[in-house]
Amino acid sequence: MKLHIVAVGHRMPAWVQAGFEDYARRMPREMPLLLKEVRPEPRGTGALSAARIERILKTESERLQGAVPHGCLLVALDERGQALTTGCLAQRLGEWLQQGRDVCFAIGGADGLDADLKGSAHLMLSVSAMTLPHQLVRVILAEQLYRAASLLQHHPYHRG
Numbered sequence: 709m710k711l712h713i714v715a716v717g718h719r720m721p722a723w724v725q726a727g728f729e730d731y732a733r734r735m736p737r738e739m740p741l742l743l744k745e746v747r748p749e750p751r752g753t754g755a756l757s758a759a760r761i762e763r764i765l766k767t768e769s770e771r772l773q774g775a776v777p778h779g780c781l782l783v784a785l786d787e788r789g790q791a792l793t794t795g796c797l798a799q800r801l802g803e804w805l806q807q808g809r810d811v812c813f814a815i816g817g818a819d820g821l822d823a824d825l826k827g828s829a830h831l832m833l834s835v836s837a838m839t840l841p842h843q844l845v846r847v848i849l850a851e852q853l854y855r856a857a858s859l860l861q862h863h864p865y866h867r868g
Contacts, residue, residue, distance in 0.1 A: 710810045711741045711853055714775040715846050716768050716817035718745040724843045731850035739805065739857050741850060746771040748817045761819050769822035772814050780812035782829045784821055785845060789832030798856035800831075805860070815845050 732741040749764040756764070776782060781804060792800070804811050814821060814829070826832055835848050858865035 709739055709805050709808060710777075711735070711739055712777055712780060712810065712812040713741070713743045713815060713846060713849065714772050714812060715743065715745055715815040715842070716748050716772065717842060718747060720745075720843055720846075724847060727847035728850050731847070731854040734854050736857055736861060739801075739853075741853060743846065744775045746775050751818070762822075765816070765819055765822040766824075768817055769825040772816075772821075772825060776812045776814070777810060780810045781831075783811060783813045783831045783833050784826045784829035785813060785815050785835060785849065786821055786826055786832050787834055787837070787839065789834040791834045791837065794852060794855050795859065797852060798859035801853070801856045802860050813849060815842060815849070817842055 728743060732743070735741045746768065749767045751764065801811075813833070814825060816822075835845055835852065840848070855865060857863075
């Protein structure tokens, strides 16, 4: 099983890249964690109208969907998604592993994800009830996937 993350944003700060790579490197061989970044749509300057934001989200959604590998189970990250404990995430990861399903996690840009993309997802997942910068979400997700994999393998990383 491969775990994919497709994320809006490129040229991340060094600390984001280093944090993601650290957890991706730790993942077990049978669950590699791969990242594909897509270009964000230019926002311009000044306030954005709701219609402009909707067009931006639609364009970014098309780019994200184009980056999702064929046959992957899609998980959309959204603040209104389901909040799972690490144990529940590990359980889901175990189920997906048993099914032999590749999983792709979609992370939107500064304005989130398009409603159609969220509607097509197998699961909407929230990593926090708090608003987080989208750059940080990829690091938190990578850490939680590593922690969930550690739980499945009875590795002592997770002590909670």
